[in-house]
Amino acid sequence: MFETKKIAQGVHVHVHETTQFKTINFSIRFKDRLTVKNASERAILANVLQHSNEMYPSHTALRMVLDDLYGTSLYIDSTKRGDDHIVNLNVETVNDQYLSDKGVLEKVMNLMYVVLFKPNFENGQFKESIFKREQESIVQRIESVFDDKTRYAQQRMMELGLPGHPASITSNGSIDQVKQVTNESLVAAYHHMLENNEVEIYVVGDVSPELISSHIRDYFHFADRKQLPEKTQSQLQPPEQSRVLEYEDMKQGKLHMMFFTPVTFRDEDFPVMQLMNGVFGGYAHSKLFANIREKESMAYYVSSSYASQFGLMFVLAGIDRKLEEKAVSLILGQLDEIKQGHITDTELEQTKALLTNQLKEALDSARGQIDIYDQYMELSEDFEPAYLIGRWESVTKEQIAQAANNMSLQMTYFLSGKEEASDE
Structure with missing residues (x-):
């Protein structure tokens, strides 16, 4: 799917040469250990770098040059996966093979270089007004979680558990x-x-892997990484409390349940757990949806999700x-029911079909191809979607039942309305 070239120690270029798209998509991902300090600094950093740079010192100037480059899109975000925190520069531009105006690719790559390596510094630091504004923007982004009570309840359960x-x-x-982040610490x-x-x-488009890798090496001059963070997997410890009840000013209750499973993304039974989640509560045909929401009519919503990087499964329900x-x-x-193997042929086959369709739909976009490969190359550098689809197809009801039997409920968190506190 992707051809990989090492351009420096700890720096790799992955190219999918394809005529599927008339655009070229880039994704430059900087990966570091996930800590509260790192995440806080890097969230601000992503905003600051996206805003302006030495050559285009205002957001308006940067937008204008992007418009001139045939509507090239460029944004920087921060995210996490497992124990990694990732700052990601994403760019999509038209392939100048389809233009009379050649040289667009080189201009775009030069802009990417400027965005990353020529920040809007003032006396060796980020422009103070921009730093302060983006710092406050991240504070507001974190505070906004409180307005979404489902996200807030999930975060509270994770913090407590x-x-x-x-x-x-x-x-x-x-x-x-x-x-606590300062301009000085952000520069560091x-x-x-x-x-x-x-x-x-990552690069996806009708481009030569050799040519684009050479361009990237010439433009960015990435040096060898002297000491890369060791790849480790954080261990789960049982929560101190098995049930927590909290109150907020709201009407609908939020029930969140956390289960441990020994199966993680890197384990042989990972595809089995994906199917187990789909049968349990991952889709509209799942047991939780069909029996608790539809049959019992007692949940505004109910679903399960599998955090495969950590070996966690969650159930979320909106109830009185x-x-x-x-x-x-x-x-x-x-x-x-699943532990006893009570899984219908329809539940199993629909789950396999939906997982397969989701994967194929993601592959219809360049961004989806990048995201999938970035995740699954941990399993195999030669990863192909057909491999995963084949694994799903071979999963049996007995394997799903065994996976369910290995799950253990660790914590139940309920966020209730304040007006109901007197009912306790």
């Missing part, structure tokens, strides 16, 4: 840590990112406060 674990750290860090984080992070560069005990019982009852 797995304090300090990478699973509980958001890609934006914490408000306290963001406020910037240099550390460019000089020490593992760098994965007085129905918490019944909802937990019904959810565990559906899990027991």
Whole structure:
């Protein structure tokens, strides 16, 4: 799918040469360890670098040059996956093979270089007004989670159940840590990112891997990474509390359940757990949706999700406060059904079909191809989608039942409306 070339120690270029798209997509991903401090600094850094640079010192000037480059899109974001925090420069531009105006690719790559290596510095630091504004922007982004009570409840469960674990750290860090970032510490984080992070560069389009890799080497001059972070997997520890009840000013209750599973993304049974999640609560045909929402009509929504990097499964349900005990019982009852192998042919086949369709739909976009390969190359550098589809096809009901039997409920968190507190 992708051809990989090493251009420096810890720096790789992955190219998918294809005529599928008339555009060329780039993704430059800087990977570092996920800590609250790193996430807080790098979330601000992504915003600051995207805003302006030495050559285009205002956001308006940068937008104008992008428009001149036939509507090239460029943005920088920060995210997390497993124990990694990732700052990502994304660019999509027209392939100048289809233009009378040649040289667009070189101009775009030069702009990417400017964005990364020529920041809008003032006396050796980021322009103070921009730094302060983007710092406040990240604070507001973190605070906005409180307005989405489902996201807030999930974050609270993670903070209480797995304090300090990478699973509980958001890609934006914490408000306290963001406020502690100084212009000086942000500059240090910037240099550390460019000089020490593992760098994965993806290119999708009708371009020669040899030519584009040569361009990237010439434009960016990435030096060898002297000491890359060791790849480790954080271990899960049982929460101190198995049930937590909290209150907020709201009407609909939020029930969140956290399960541990020994199966992670890197394990042989990873495809089995993907199917187990789909049968349990991942889709509209799943047992949780069909029995708790449709049959019992007791949940505004209910679903499960599998955090494969950590070996975690979550169940989320919107219910009335007085129905918490019944909802937990019904959810565990559906899990027991799977543990006993009570899975219909329709449930199994629909789950396999939906997983396959989701993968194929993602591959219809260049960005989807990059995201999939960036994740699955950890399993195999020669990863092909057909490999995963074949693994799903071979999974049996007995394997899914065994995977369900290896799950253990660790924590139940319920966020209830304040007006119902007197019912306790």
